[in-house]
Amino acid sequence: MSRSAPALRPYLPDDAPLLAAIFAASIMDLTGDDYSEAQQEAWAMAADDEEAFGRKLAGQLTLIATLQGAPVGFASLKGADHIDMLYVHPSAVGQGAGSALCDALEKIASARGTKALKVDASDTALEFFRKRGYVAQQRNTVTINDEWLANTTMQKTLDGVAVPGGHA
Ligand code: ACO
Secondary structure: OEEEEOEEEOOOOOHHHHHHHHHHHHHHHHOOOOOOHHHHHHHHHHHHHHHHHHHHHHHHHEEEEOOOOEEEEEHHHHHOOOEEEEOOOOOHOOOOHHHHHHHHHHHHHHHHHOOEEEEEEEEOOHHHHHOOEEEEEEEEEEEEEEEEEEEEEEEEEEOOOOOOOOOO
């Protein structure tokens, strides 16, 4: 079966409820090998307040990936140099949506003069970012809704040169 490549479009305020649902489904279905159920629930709860979640999406450069016109994932750039969010719906993983979103954010950041992009990658997404040339800088523990979750700060120079000194 031939699959079409994901398309991209900017975030619009009406998208907030659907992106909140993608966020929660992505966390609850895809991160179970790396995080406990309590951690997943605390993480997914961050989108329960859809108004606040929408404000966060609107305050960042947020892009949506669509397949056959339907949103299947989103990513956001916080400030000039930080990928804050990247979530793909479980039904659409492995079809290039995550890559298309990252490609676009990297190009936009580069065009704005940003030399290196950072991301606090979930353990689930670590390998995805490593494959794209991001290098682990440090392990972090963050608290979300009273649960402690680990992630890894990773960095990629946008001219394609690896960042020295990093390790997983
Ligand atoms: N582990 C290892 N490799 C992966 C993973 C993974 N979890 N996900 C994708 N890949 C690989 C693919 O196999 C593919 O490899 P290939 O090019 O060699 O074939 C490559 O990465 C690109 O895959 P895509 O199809 O473009 O990625 P996808 O659309 O599936 O999205 C994502 C990847 C965003 C990590 C998705 O799995 C997801 O939403 N995960 C759960 C939520 C999550 O943890 N998000 C990150 C939070 S941290 C943050 O937001 C900054």
